[in-house]
Amino acid sequence: EVQLVESGGELVQPGGSLRLSCAASGFTFSSYWMSWVRQAPGKGLEWVANIKQEGSEKYYVDSVKGRFIISRDNAKNLLYLQMNSLTVEDTAVYYCARPGWEVFVNHFQYWGQGTLVTVSS
């Protein structure tokens, strides 16, 4: 059974940093692009970043470029999101998501339960 379990969300002050983790199991983690998707309170879904299987390619939504870093550890089946210079606009539930097919980016078949990041003073 595919499982994605996020952790690391908490209350942080504006300008602060936080690292989210996503523990993957039930599939060959190193075979899939992986993504982070977020959802601000009461709002819609927003793709944040994704990373290629071996980590050689990384892409970000414009609003987080230069502040967030996506990474992965294929030996430990872990996906990370390092978030720096956080603003109140980054307040959201952050989901880890896996596509349905290997090799290339496509629809998100599996989602974690999400972890809440609250940026507030």
Place this chain on the structure above:
Amino acid sequence: EIVMTQSPATLSVSPGERAALSCRASQGVNSNLAWYQQKPGQAPRLLIYGASTRATGIPARFSGTGSGTEFTLTISSLQSEDFAVYYCQQYNNWPPLTFGGGTKVEIK
């Protein structure tokens, strides 16, 4: 960036009735479109991918049509568990991967 526009924002439907949700892309995305259902406090759930292929375990009352820029998710006979928010997402041209703003299906 491809902008995804969903309409209506809210759809009021009685149980047993049919619901049709629209999603429009600002430029063609071929059939690289997915639909998700989200209930309060839950992660999104994949319903449809490739514009018209039901994901594993999704009931046949859910169907997707369209290609290019115009897409429709139809729920043939709404059940109580179908009242939720629905999102479309394109994965044809990225970055960024983009979602529509969502359609809330509520009980009439």
